[in-house]
Amino acid sequence: MTTTHAEPMNGGxxxxxxxxxxxxxxxxxxxxxxxGGEAVLFGTLFATFLALRNQTNEGPAANDLFxxxxxxxxxxxxxxxxxxxVFAIQAMHRNRPALLRNWLLVTVVLGLGFLGLEIYxxxxxVGLEKFGMTTSAFSSAFYTLVGFHGAHxxxxxxxxxxxxxxxxxxxxxxxxxxxxxxxxxxxxxIDVVWVFIFTVVYLLGKxx
Amino acid sequence: xxxxxxxxxxxxxxLYLWAGGLFFGIGGIEALLIRWQLIKPMNxxxxxxxxxxxxxxxxxxMIFLGVMPIIFALMNAVIPxxxxxxxxxxxxxxxxxxxxxxxxxxxxxxxxxxxxAPDAGWTSYTPLSGTxxxxxxxxxxYTIGLQIAGLGTLIxxxxxxxxxxxxxxxGMSFMRMPMFAWTTFITSxxxxxxxxxxxxxxxxxxxxxxxGANFFxxxxxxxxxxxxxxxxxxxxxxxxxxxLPAFGIISEVxxxxxxxxxxxxxSMVFATILIAFLGFMVWAHHMFTTGLGPVANALFAVSxxxxxxxxxxxxxxxxxxxxxxxxxFATPNLFASGFIPTFTMGGVTGVMLASAPADFQFHxxxxxxxxxHYVIVGGLVMGLFAGxxxxxxxxxxxxxxxTLGKWTFWTFITGFHLTFFVQHFLGLMGMQRRVFTxxxxxxxxxxxxxxxxxxxxxxxxxxxxxxxxxxxxxxxxDAGDDPWEDGRTLEWSIPSPPPEYNFKQxxxxxxxxxxxxxxxxxxxxxAPAEPIGSIHMPxxxxxxxxxxxxxxxxxxxxxxxxxxxxxxxxxxxFNNYIVTGLGLLITFGAMLMRSLxxxxxxxxxxxxxxxx
Numbered sequence: 023m024t025t026t027h028a029e030p031m032n033g034g035x036x037x038x039x040x041x042x043x044x045x046x047x048x049x050x051x052x053x054x055x056x057x058g059g060e061a062v063l064f065g066t067l068f069a070t071f072l073a074l075r076n077q078t079n080e081g082p083a084a085n086d087l088f089x090x091x092x093x094x095x096x097x098x099x100x101x102x103x104x105x106x107x108v109f110a111i112q113a114m115h116r117n118r119p120a121l122l123r124n125w126l127l128v129t130v131v132l133g134l135g136f137l138g139l140e141i142y143x144x145x146x147x148v149g150l151e152k153f154g155m156t157t158s159a160f161s162s163a164f165y166t167l168v169g170f171h172g173a174h175x176x177x178x179x180x181x182x183x184x185x186x187x188x189x190x191x192x193x194x195x196x197x198x199x200x201x202x203x204x205x206x207x208x209x210x211x212i213d214v215v216w217v218f219i220f221t222v223v224y225l226l227g228k229x230x
Numbered sequence: 231x232x233x234x235x236x237x238x239x240x241x242x243x244x245l246y247l248w249a250g251g252l253f254f255g256i257g258g259i260e261a262l263l264i265r266w267q268l269i270k271p272m273n274x275x276x277x278x279x280x281x282x283x284x285x286x287x288x289x290x291x292m293i294f295l296g297v298m299p300i301i302f303a304l305m306n307a308v309i310p311x312x313x314x315x316x317x318x319x320x321x322x323x324x325x326x327x328x329x330x331x332x333x334x335x336x337x338x339x340x341x342x343x344x345x346x347a348p349d350a351g352w353t354s355y356t357p358l359s360g361t362x363x364x365x366x367x368x369x370x371x372y373t374i375g376l377q378i379a380g381l382g383t384l385i386x387x388x389x390x391x392x393x394x395x396x397x398x399x400x401g402m403s404f405m406r407m408p409m410f411a412w413t414t415f416i417t418s419x420x421x422x423x424x425x426x427x428x429x430x431x432x433x434x435x436x437x438x439x440x441x442g443a444n445f446f447x448x449x450x451x452x453x454x455x456x457x458x459x460x461x462x463x464x465x466x467x468x469x470x471x472x473x474l475p476a477f478g479i480i481s482e483v484x485x486x487x488x489x490x491x492x493x494x495x496x497s498m499v500f501a502t503i504l505i506a507f508l509g510f511m512v513w514a515h516h517m518f519t520t521g522l523g524p525v526a527n528a529l530f531a532v533s534x535x536x537x538x539x540x541x542x543x544x545x546x547x548x549x550x551x552x553x554x555x556x557x558x559f560a561t562p563n564l565f566a567s568g569f570i571p572t573f574t575m576g577g578v579t580g581v582m583l584a585s586a587p588a589d590f591q592f593h594x595x596x597x598x599x600x601x602x603h604y605v606i607v608g609g610l611v612m613g614l615f616a617g618x619x620x621x622x623x624x625x626x627x628x629x630x631x632x633t634l635g636k637w638t639f640w641t642f643i644t645g646f647h648l649t650f651f652v653q654h655f656l657g658l659m660g661m662q663r664r665v666f667t668x669x670x671x672x673x674x675x676x677x678x679x680x681x682x683x684x685x686x687x688x689x690x691x692x693x694x695x696x697x698x699x700x701x702x703x704x705x706x707x708d709a710g711d712d713p714w715e716d717g718r719t720l721e722w723s724i725p726s727p728p729p730e731y732n733f734k735q736x737x738x739x740x741x742x743x744x745x746x747x748x749x750x751x752x753x754x755x756x757a758p759a760e761p762i763g764s765i766h767m768p769x770x771x772x773x774x775x776x777x778x779x780x781x782x783x784x785x786x787x788x789x790x791x792x793x794x795x796x797x798x799x800x801x802x803x804f805n806n807y808i809v810t811g812l813g814l815l816i817t818f819g820a821m822l823m824r825s826l827x828x829x830x831x832x833x834x835x836x837x838x839x840x841x842x
Contacts, residue, residue: 156441157444
């Protein structure tokens with residue numbers, strides 16, 4: 023037994039509650055594995071997009087569509103939400119459920135902001151530019167890649183919101199902690215994917 | 231009811247076995263119908279459309295719904311036992327994986343009754359699988375059925391990875407792990423990195439067909455070759471998802487019946503890893519004739535041929551294990567020994583096909599059909615037969631009849647070579663695959679007749695195996711803990727069939743072939759790694775079943791979302807995605823229930839363990 027494992031219990035909760043039980047450790051490991059699969063999923067979508075990004079079928083091209091200030095604002099919201107989810111996990115490690123809940127709430131609100139901007143962006147493309155799923159191979163690839171990411175964000179928002187609810191009536195325990203930790207891992211992953219989308223889809227679309 | 235709610239890996243193994251066996255039977259009947267159509271030139275037993283549906287469903291069913299679930303059956307039955315674990319890491323997910331596979335498979339096979347099966351070949355090449363050439367819902371059943379079934383496979387893969395990483399008994403380092411556990415581990419890793427690619431491919435094809443997207447439609451800027459890249463970057467690793475578990479089974483069976491330790495254990499481990507790695511590098515060898523150019527073709531040809539090196543290492547290690555052993559040819563070992571030359575022949579034609587210039591000649595002929603059936607039937611199915619005969623006593627507590635087992639082997643292997651050996655020559659003479667008939671007097675007639683007779687013989691072999699199962703199930707249980715008497719791994723140290731908790735006390739592993747090691751040291755059984763104590767078990771639950779039903783409904787709803795039905799109400803429900811939404815609601819509702827009600831499981835107390 024090394025001393026690092028013998029840290030004092032903080033109000034009945036171990037230092038890293040997400041890894042306190044075998045089930046929690048398994049859950050975190052399996053989620054890393056799952057994210058490996060998700061990386062392949064998005065990798066395939068990116069490859070598809072790169073292969074088709076100039077196939078505009080006489081419809082709008084990336085350069086005509088993208089409006090970088092809007093995308094930059096969305097990016098800012100999502101990147102900050104990743105930071106606030108880190109604060110949430112730190113609050114969890116210090117066993118402060120109220121603070122944890124508040125940071126999760128901020129994360130959800132930022133995620134909602136991002137999603138709102140994305141819905142606005144898509145509706146502009148469809149309405150003003152007549153750029154829909156069926157317009158071209160480029161449009162299909164664009165909506166599928168960015169939309170898959172958006173669906174992941176929406177799922178994450180729903181998931182974390184439900185966890186906030188669970189936190190309210192079950193409290194922070196070694197059962198709820200792994201769930202919160204895993205959802206934060208998921209949120210970071212979504213963020214990393216967005217960095218690639220920002221570069222490959224939007225920046226490359228504007229200047230590439 | 232007990233079977234619907236179970237989360238016990240041993241029962242899930244049996245579910246996988248029956249469901250996989252059922253689909254295997256369907257795929258087998260489809261194969262026999264194909265062979266019956268080709269028994270003579272210009273036959274009109276089935277028409278061209280039905281033939282296309284038959285070949286598509288035969289390939290799809292056999293690979294995704296037949297052999298993979300039977301592989302999963304053996305993994306579920308054996309892996310926790312071999313690594314000294316009480317269960318898999320996620321029993322709930324294990325059940326979920328089974329039910330999504332089953333409902334995906336059911337959805338796919340519903341197509342026969344709902345307006346036409348998929349007809350674009352098991353590879354579903356675009357634009358053949360687009361709405362322009364495949365106007366029925368057949369290919370929708372393919373994309374959505376496989377999507378649901380694939381979800382189950384991915385879940386299973388993650389589960390086995392986590393199980394093998396975290397649940398090994400004390401003392402079982404990675405380099406003391408049985409080879410079947412190793413190949414399961416590597417197979418699961420391939421599943422994890424290959425299946426998401428086909429997931430995306432199927433989504434894109436679904437979007438093309440149902441939402442009018444343009445991924446693979448050249449008129450809209452899409453690229454049919456893109457489908458081939460996505461399909462084969464999954465599809466080639468899939469070959470190793472299939473064959474590596476067979477390698478693992480052979481590596482268990484041969485040492486047991488040769489009564490020697492596996493020759494070159496560590497080289498076997500590294501060969502397995504190397505095969506998995508190279509398996510991801512070679513997908514374009516399926517696409518030599520699409521016009522990738524000489525440089526790409528050369529690179530993919532060379533990397534494909536490289537796989538022969540680790541595979542050759544394995545073949546020689548099995549031979550060296552048999553060499554000088556006191557070999558006993560019980561049925562499992564007959565299949566394992568039959569596997570070696572048969573699979574080697576499939577490997578040799580693989581090297582021939584890997585040569586890009588020669589492939590231009592072989593492409594889309596029966597030579598290719600012969601090659602992959604030598605690998606998948608002569609390799610994998612023989613491996614599965616070996617594994618089923620080997621572990622049957624452990625799974626069911628009853629020994630299969632040796633007489634009937636030998637009949638199964640001889641009829642099956644004779645039928646197999648009759649069917650497929652001649653197809654090499656048919657291919658070299660120019661007979662094309664995927665064509666529903668052929669003209670007389672092109673030297674195809676006799677060889678096709680021989681091939682069909684062989685297929686019948688394989689069918690008889692399978693029937694003998696089924697008879698064996700039925701006869702055996704009527705007998706009282708007769709299998710001891712170690713029925714082959716020379717069992718080497720942990721599963722043979724506990725009763726057959728194992729109790730619900732597998733190990734009363736977690737065993738202490740003191741070397742490779744842990745049980746063999748204890749036996750040769752004169753010990754009666756495994757040394758325990760823990761005192762007898764209360765054992766935690768997960769609770770049974772119907773939620774995995776309900777979730778899968780939900781996904782099934784959602785899939786059907788999405789598939790028919792653009793259709794017009796006789797009844798306005800039904801049209802309204804489908805066209806507004808109400809059916810889809812309802813299905814998803816069931817699934818997400820069940821997920822929410824799972825999340826809200828913590829499953830604390832139950833305990834088996836030491837008193838109950840002693841009273842056994």
